[in-house]
Amino acid sequence: MESLAIYIHWPFCLAKCPYCDFNSHVRAAIPQARFRAALRAELAWEAARLGRRRLTSIFFGGGTPSLMEPETVGALINDAEKLFDPVPAMEITLEANPTSVEAGRFAAFRAAGVNRVSIGIQSLDDVDLQNLGRQHSAAQAIAALETGRKIFPRLSFDLIYARPGQTLAGWQAELRRALALALAADHLSLYQLTIEPGTAYEGMHRRGEISLPDPDTAAELYLATAEEAQKFGLLPYEVSNYAVPGAESRHNLAYWRYQDYAGIGPGAHGRITRNGQITATRRHRAPESWAERVERDGHGSTPEEILGHEDRAREMLLMGLRLTEGINAQRFLARTGVQLMEAIEPEIFHQALQAGYLEHNSATLRATPEGRLRLDALLRALVL
Ligand SMILES: C[S@@+](CC[C@H](N)C(=O)[O-])C[C@H]1O[C@@H](n2cnc3c(N)ncnc32)[C@H](O)[C@@H]1O
Ligand code: SF4
Numbered sequence: 001m002e003s004l005a006i007y008i009h010w011p012f013c014l015a016k017c018p019y020c021d022f023n024s025h026v027r028a029a030i031p032q033a034r035f036r037a038a039l040r041a042e043l044a045w046e047a048a049r050l051g052r053r054r055l056t057s058i059f060f061g062g063g064t065p066s067l068m069e070p071e072t073v074g075a076l077i078n079d080a081e082k083l084f085d086p087v088p089a090m091e092i093t094l095e096a097n098p099t100s101v102e103a104g105r106f107a108a109f110r111a112a113g114v115n116r117v118s119i120g121i122q123s124l125d126d127v128d129l130q131n132l133g134r135q136h137s138a139a140q141a142i143a144a145l146e147t148g149r150k151i152f153p154r155l156s157f158d159l160i161y162a163r164p165g166q167t168l169a170g171w172q173a174e175l176r177r178a179l180a181l182a183l184a185a186d187h188l189s190l191y192q193l194t195i196e197p198g199t200a201y202e203g204m205h206r207r208g209e210i211s212l213p214d215p216d217t218a219a220e221l222y223l224a225t226a227e228e229a230q231k232f233g234l235l236p237y238e239v240s241n242y243a244v245p246g247a248e249s250r251h252n253l254a255y256w257r258y259q260d261y262a263g264i265g266p267g268a269h270g271r272i273t274r275n276g277q278i279t280a281t282r283r284h285r286a287p288e289s290w291a292e293r294v295e296r297d298g299h300g301s302t303p304e305e306i307l308g309h310e311d312r313a314r315e316m317l318l319m320g321l322r323l324t325e326g327i328n329a330q331r332f333l334a335r336t337g338v339q340l341m342e343a344i345e346p347e348i349f350h351q352a353l354q355a356g357y358l359e360h361n362s363a364t365l366r367a368t369p370e371g372r373l374r375l376d377a378l379l380r381a382l383v384l
Contacts, residue, residue: 002273003054003087005254006080008039009265010065011287014099017133018200019160019193023267023285024063035287036072038294040079042264042283045299047083050262050272055084057091057251060114066096070105074112091154091250093118098144099136106144106151116154116249118189119144124174128163133200142181149185154247156187161225162218163193164210172224179232186247190225191240192218219373226369239322239372256323258316258335266290266300271307271315278312278335280305310384312336313343317383321375326359326366340365348381358382 013024058080060073077092093116094109096102106117121141123129129138136144148155159178161171175190193212195205204210213221226236234242238256241249254261263270267285271278283300284290290300307315313336320327329340336343344365352358357371357378371378 001051001053002260003056004050004084005057005059005251005259005261006043006055006084007059007061007251007261007263007265007268007270008043008065008076009263009268009283010035010060010062010068011266012067013062013064014067014097014135015133016200018204019132019196021196021199022063025287030067031291032069032072034291036069036075038291038300039072039076039265042294042299043076043079044083046262046264047080050274053084053260055080055086055090056254056259057093059092059251060094062095064097064102065094066102066105066109070108070112073109073114077113089115091116093156093249093251095120096144096148097136098141100140100143103140103144103147106147110151115152116156117148117152118156118158118187118249119148121145121157121178122160123163124178128166131164132160145181145185154187155185156189156249157185158189158191160191160193162213162221164212166213166221168217168220168224171221172228175225175228179228179234185234186244187249188229188234188242189240190229190242192222222373235324236369236372237324239375253323256319257331258312258319278307280307309337310343313338314383317343318379321365321367321379322372324366324372326364328364329362343384344382345384348378352378352382 009023011023011025012027012030014026016024016026058077060068073094092114094114095118097120122132122134124138124141126138129136145157159175195202201210229236229242233244235245236242237248241252260273261270262272263281263283266283266287268283270281272281281304282302284293284302293300316327316332316336327340332340349358352371353360356368357374359366359368367375367378
């Protein structure tokens with residue numbers, strides 16, 4: 001039976017950041033007890049239909065899961081460990097924002113069973129943090145990193161680059177500072193700012209109130225990012241993710257390797273194998289209507305879709321070519337029912353090989369660093 005990763009979504013934040021289109025909402029008072037009960041109920045419902053599986057990771061994402069009561073985190077971890085068969089020293093990650101209140105709860109999250117924290121630093125520049133709508137200063141971010149590395153065995157942090165007005169030299173200096181500060185971090189997520197539909201940044205961008213680095217500068221920033229991270233022993237294993245070898249996020253690898261994951265909580269999606277079929281699952285997005293449905297039906301799932309061979313092949317290509325390790329051809333066939341070479345556009349494949357964007361042998365297909373630099377365009381052309 002397929003092993004399982006569990007994603008649990010906490011949909012609340014202190015404020016909505018103007019660039020963010022995640023399923024995150026601001027409420028005058030967070031309905032903690034209601035959401036604890038609903039998340040536990042939905043996890044139990046999912047477990048009842050999946051049966052006992054080998055559990056490889058749990059990830060609390062958001063929104064801002066560091067606004068959860070630690071008892072809620074503890075109860076969900078306990079439930080999951082009883083309902084499934086956890087692997088030894090299972091990775092349990094919680095995303096945290098670095099306000100002082102949240103960093104003050106790190107010890108309680110650790111006591112609840114969390115062994116990996118992923119801190120959303122975004123920038124070390126106070127003016128930029130304000131422009132990004134963040135509720136913390138650079139000093140608070142640094143303090144949260146220091147607290148985090150004392151408390152958690154594993155620590156990752158996020159930065160956003162290619163921000164409005166950012167220069168190559170500015171980003172290099174900021175990244176070097178961040179890397180030097182967080183010597184104990186075993187993992188880094190470095191995201192290029194994207195303008196997402198429906199966000200405040202989209203309107204500002206359309207009106208010309210913010211301007212982003214041009215594509216050439218953005219590419220330079222990307223290459224400089226990988227170069228700086230590697231100086232600190234953090235190697236790129238995915239387009240935006242860097243790790244000390246062995247410290248890759250097991251949970252995120254499950255997505256990119258196209259393994260099974262269950263998505264619990266508002267808006268969460270999952271990929272679940274049952275009776276040899278892979279099903280795409282998705283929960284209702286609006287937090288309160290999701291909770292109502294859980295209270296009424298035991299779950300907040302929307303109608304599910306069984307994925308055909310072509311859907312699976314497309315999804316596994318889109319995920320797997322993000323990884324430095326690429327896609328294993330045998331596993332691709334076993335998981336999708338399609339030969340790897342039959343799932344891609346032959347003409348584009350040959351052009352991309354010649355251009356040095358792809359590498360291929362009988363066992364593996366992978367994008368080179370040059371290919372990952374222009375991955376979106378490459379995938380659009382390559383994937384049938
Ligand atoms: C689910 S978010 C949140 C975690 C946490 N709430 C926080 O803000 O730190 C995960 C990460 O996605 C990144 N992100 C969100 N929107 C983005 C965007 N438009 N462009 C680039 N990165 C983005 C941020 O780095 C963020 O830390
Ligand atoms: S970036 Fe994080 S804190 Fe900001 S709105 Fe999105 S999820 Fe919430």
